[in-house]
Amino acid sequence: MIAPRPPRIRIAPLLGLALALLVATxxxxxxxxxxxxxxxxxxxxxxxxxxxxxxxxRGPWLTRAVDxxxxxxxIDVGWxxxxxxxxxANFDARNPGDPNYxxxxxxxxxxxxxxxxxxxxxxxxxxxxxxxxxxxxASVSQGSWKPDPAALxxxxxxxxxxYSGTFPDPARPGSTLPRVYAFQVWNEPNLDKYLxxxxxxxxxxxxxxxxxMLTAFYLGVKSVRRAALVVTAGTAPFGDPQPNGHRIMPARxxxxxxxxxxxxxxxxxxxxxSPARFDVLAHHPYSVxxxxxxxxxxxxxxxxxxxxxxxxxxxxxxxxxxxxxxxHRMWVTEVSYDSSPPDPQGxxxxxxxxxxxxxxxxxxxxxxxTITWFQVRDQLPQPSYAASxxxxxxxxxxxxxxAQRAFRxxxxxxxxxxTILRVWGRSPVAGRLRIxxxxxxxxxxxxxxxxxxxxxFLVRITARGRTRLRARVGGETSLTxxxx
Amino acid sequence: MKVLSRKTAILALLVALxxxxxxxxxxxxxxxxxxxxDEYLETVPSATGSSRPRTPGSGGxxxxxxxxxxxxxxxxxxxxxxxLADAIDATSPDRSTxxxxxxxxxxxxxAEGRSPISEVFDVAAGRDGGAGMGVLLPAILLASLLGFxxxxxxxxxSAS
Numbered sequence: 001m002i003a004p005r006p007p008r009i010r011i012a013p014l015l016g017l018a019l020a021l022l023v024a025t026x027x028x029x030x031x032x033x034x035x036x037x038x039x040x041x042x043x044x045x046x047x048x049x050x051x052x053x054x055x056x057x058r059g060p061w062l063t064r065a066v067d068x069x070x071x072x073x074x075i076d077v078g079w080x081x082x083x084x085x086x087x088x089a090n091f092d093a094r095n096p097g098d099p100n101y102x103x104x105x106x107x108x109x110x111x112x113x114x115x116x117x118x119x120x121x122x123x124x125x126x127x128x129x130x131x132x133x134x135x136x137x138a139s140v141s142q143g144s145w146k147p148d149p150a151a152l153x154x155x156x157x158x159x160x161x162x163y164s165g166t167f168p169d170p171a172r173p174g175s176t177l178p179r180v181y182a183f184q185v186w187n188e189p190n191l192d193k194y195l196x197x198x199x200x201x202x203x204x205x206x207x208x209x210x211x212x213m214l215t216a217f218y219l220g221v222k223s224v225r226r227a228a229l230v231v232t233a234g235t236a237p238f239g240d241p242q243p244n245g246h247r248i249m250p251a252r253x254x255x256x257x258x259x260x261x262x263x264x265x266x267x268x269x270x271x272x273x274s275p276a277r278f279d280v281l282a283h284h285p286y287s288v289x290x291x292x293x294x295x296x297x298x299x300x301x302x303x304x305x306x307x308x309x310x311x312x313x314x315x316x317x318x319x320x321x322x323x324x325x326x327x328h329r330m331w332v333t334e335v336s337y338d339s340s341p342p343d344p345q346g347x348x349x350x351x352x353x354x355x356x357x358x359x360x361x362x363x364x365x366x367x368x369x370t371i372t373w374f375q376v377r378d379q380l381p382q383p384s385y386a387a388s389x390x391x392x393x394x395x396x397x398x399x400x401x402x403a404q405r406a407f408r409x410x411x412x413x414x415x416x417x418x419t420i421l422r423v424w425g426r427s428p429v430a431g432r433l434r435i436x437x438x439x440x441x442x443x444x445x446x447x448x449x450x451x452x453x454x455x456x457f458l459v460r461i462t463a464r465g466r467t468r469l470r471a472r473v474g475g476e477t478s479l480t481x482x483x484x
Numbered sequence: 485m486k487v488l489s490r491k492t493a494i495l496a497l498l499v500a501l502x503x504x505x506x507x508x509x510x511x512x513x514x515x516x517x518x519x520x521x522d523e524y525l526e527t528v529p530s531a532t533g534s535s536r537p538r539t540p541g542s543g544g545x546x547x548x549x550x551x552x553x554x555x556x557x558x559x560x561x562x563x564x565x566x567x568l569a570d571a572i573d574a575t576s577p578d579r580s581t582x583x584x585x586x587x588x589x590x591x592x593x594x595a596e597g598r599s600p601i602s603e604v605f606d607v608a609a610g611r612d613g614g615a616g617m618g619v620l621l622p623a624i625l626l627a628s629l630l631g632f633x634x635x636x637x638x639x640x641x642s643a644s
Binding site: 238287288289296339385387 | 513514515516517518519520521523524525526527528529530
């Protein structure tokens, strides 16, 4: 006898409905204030010669840097040792207290910056004569000729010791010098102005030589303090397309630094007995147009081209051509635009501010986590506007440009779909951040975000057509962003 | 010397202008306000880029300055047209190198070169840095799917 079948319950439609409900719930929950916070932060700050100027000049600019939302400064500490053809007698290069060193200016700048609660990236470029290679041609820039890796290792040790947080401050008996967060060895080593020769006998020379310099400096720093970061020299954005020029294109430079070559559009590793050691890869993506403009040459790197470098970096990590074995960070240690006024060839002030915000967003989106803008204040036009930098977020007289507000509270929106806008920003203070859109003559709340101080946020909002947006938090308002 | 037809001549002139324009343009671009700072000048690629010109008539049109349709159109004009097409292909930038390519939108949505599936997954998980439930959403979806499969299997077993 066949037992009667129980009534059949149709499970599949019910499960489908449950699944749809779950997805709907997830979608509804997704714009919550907590999840709108970005897990990736962005440290910003400045590089400016004014930070190593006399204390009376430096002070107000440090305050302005802090007021602008900085949390890091790139300070040029130099290689402050006797610049003689031969190494000074009885010089203990690893001892930061050796009388042949003169860190007076660097000490004061670093003490002042850290007292403003700013982290310091200490950088230097140029070797003393005795640390250069032999037979420097007269046409070559002083300090750039084949710097001795062994001397860099010793100097790395001295710097790490002096700025470890425990070294006595000679200017303030009883106090110690502060700890420096990161050290950057050299500047733009793909230019012969800073590192020469770039080429030798028709082949590249600088990338392999810089690899030796970098690794030696890294070992010197890490022999004292493992936690200190070692940052590669930021590469200049453009090179010469032909061999034997004054500049090597940055993507090519980094490829060769990290023992790789391009073959049929793919990266291939090359023999590498001593891979580069560092914590952070740095670049200077100055652009000749808007921040969205890609470089014309495949191996040049402007703002939207950072991915060319990260691709090389990740491949090098996989093939152990970038040591230590970990994920290396990506920083931009110089970028900027000149503004008009004062520079007649610069970009108008409103566009200057907009470019700054957009540059920050595009760099952050490509994985950059630290940016130092060149510079906090305009240079005087000496010898001319075209040969000097008016890229500050302040005019030389201390008046703020619109870019200062953009720097402190950047807000960018880009279209992610016909009805969707992706909105990114960095909050100047902690609090409940409101994103508002212009509706007629009023501002209408679109979204709120629980923001951390200097934390980034990225949210999607529904908006059709041209939309004016702004953000507000803690009594501060961002510039208005017009989304297409 | 064979005289080109008017249509071929106009076409040749237009193509020649197209090829000649980049070469005649300024050789470097400077960042705004820094025209005298030569280390930050961008070199404009020449017509041949940094690679050697290809041999005329070496075939292949996908990487040259002409599309297949343009080449066919020129070749229909006879030997002169073919010679012209070869000359254009030999002197134009190689598209496969990526040199000279620019984005019309400037979008960096594929900045990390991830696959579309990864992108969708990341968006669902909120890994693009913004909205989303994090790993919770994929976990719920996966658990639901597994539960569904298990129920179907159980039902089939009990039915048999």
